[in-house]
Amino acid sequence: MVPIFASSLVILPFHVCAAIIECDVEAPATLGATVTSASEPIASSGETISDATIFLENPKVHHSCRFDAARRCSLRSPATDVRVTGNICQSATVSEVDDEELLQRFLQGDRDSFRALVQRYQPVLLQIARYYVNSTASAEDVAQDTWIAVLKGAERFEGRASFKTWLFRIVANRARSTGTREKRQVPVDTTDPVAGDRFNTQGMWKEPPVVFADLLADTESNYAVAAAIHAAIADLPEIQRSVVTLRDVEGLSTSEVASLLELSEANTRVVLHRARAHIREVVERVAEGGRQ
């Protein structure tokens, strides 16, 4: 049987993807970020350009991106620390230096590369640490120790796992051995992922869910959605937040997540679905608000 819904996933023009913006660009020299126009490089590192139409290459930008109602765009990729501000014509991406490259650079003493990794990963390190320890202050200590361990151990990093996996294991091990919190129990959860009142007595949808793709095509709803997702994740119970952050935001496999958080894979999936369903509900609210 052909999975008929496979094609129904529309990749949303969520922030800015592979396109053109009018903006100012600043990139620190040390990172050698490339900013190119459609035809030729128009700004190399350290330069600031204004009011130019630029074409920034790389399909993988989704780091940090904000829009405001006036359709100003501020987009930042922590891995490169390229900043882009300006009016959006269409959209843009910023080239990204990968983690392993940044690691090599800071081993040579490049502070900006270290900074880029810290900006990229410190929030998730705190998240993982907080899962195991009982205060924000101890989580911060654990995260700081993790960076020290990275600095000391980076030369021995062999690339058998990705930098990210290596980093997350370090923080999880350290946080675990700090052990200021009892082992987390996955609450037995028998509630439906969707509120029961959405269904009639036959268990059929009263009102069918809206298709998100239609509602997210424009920039303003994207901004609202991004903000809503941030808030929705921040709102989740600790365990759900950890699972969904590692699985969906960081893109780890379920088994990696399970092992970092010392959960069974089955429990990880239960928690994951719960968290995703909550985020879905929040996005749906934004989507429906946008329709009124």
Added chain:
Amino acid sequence: MMLVKDINCRHAVRLIGDYLEGKLSRRDRRRLEHHLAGCDACGAYLEQMRATIALAGQVGPEDLSDDALDALLDVFDNFQRDRGDPGEDMP
């Protein structure tokens, strides 16, 4: 062809969690796909879930406060300084 027992939307929604992770039993997957083939509403829900996952994958890390960043850059600077110190051997 085997007869597929019908499930309702509420049940379908429960199965979609493991379906998205590719972890449904063959039997449950068949029941779900059979339901999806005839139910646009659950198809829309599945699309919402997929879009949600894609969207979550696009949110960036939270912003780090300048203080937090500076503290970690100090760690880096200290490390560099110690490393540059010829009197000290790396373990």
